[in-house]
Amino acid sequence: MKRILIAEDEERIAAFVEKGLRASGFTTTIASDGDTAADYARTGGFDLIILDIGLPGQDGFTVLRGLREDRVTTPVIVLTARDSVRDTVAGLEGGADDWMTKPFRFDELLARVRLRLRTAARAPEVTVLAQGRPQSRPAHPQGPRGTDLGRPDST
Numbered sequence: 001m002k003r004i005l006i007a008e009d010e011e012r013i014a015a016f017v018e019k020g021l022r023a024s025g026f027t028t029t030i031a032s033d034g035d036t037a038a039d040y041a042r043t044g045g046f047d048l049i050i051l052d053i054g055l056p057g058q059d060g061f062t063v064l065r066g067l068r069e070d071r072v073t074t075p076v077i078v079l080t081a082r083d084s085v086r087d088t089v090a091g092l093e094g095g096a097d098d099w100m101t102k103p104f105r106f107d108e109l110l111a112r113v114r115l116r117l118r119t120a121a122r123a124p125e126v127t128v129l130a131q132g133r134p135q136s137r138p139a140h141p142q143g144p145r146g147t148d149l150g151r152p153d154s155t
Helices: 011-023 034-041 060-069 085-093 106-132
Strands: 003-007 027-031 048-051 076-080 098-101
Touching: 003 011, 003 034, 011 027, 011 106, 027 034, 034 048, 034 060, 048 060, 048 106, 060 076, 060 085, 076 085, 076 106, 085 098, 098 106
Parallel strands: 003 027, 003 048, 048 076, 076 098
Antiparallel strands: none
């Protein structure tokens, strides 16, 4: 069972997200401030973090930056009311794996949670495959005029 940390200070939103995730088979923990969220996230006991930016104590940007500086690789989906391009870019470049704005639809959040968990589960496999790739294979599989260099000729 996958464990998800919900870092959200608005009790109504935290309860809504928690109820939906639990109904979908996930185990959840809620942190209502940035300091608690950062402490929980550093335990390594979570498969994914849903992180609000406007948290009391450390804000979400500070929590995210601290986790990435400490090499915590747990996927992070930011769920926030901040919808400016500047904030979105800052969050994604600061280490967030995804960004959603409030108000939101739970179905979309759930789809993104599942996507990030699938991606994280494949990450070690991708690394191994990349390391085992023959050196003679081109870095870009698309050749001139969109031809696929990875497929044998059909002639």
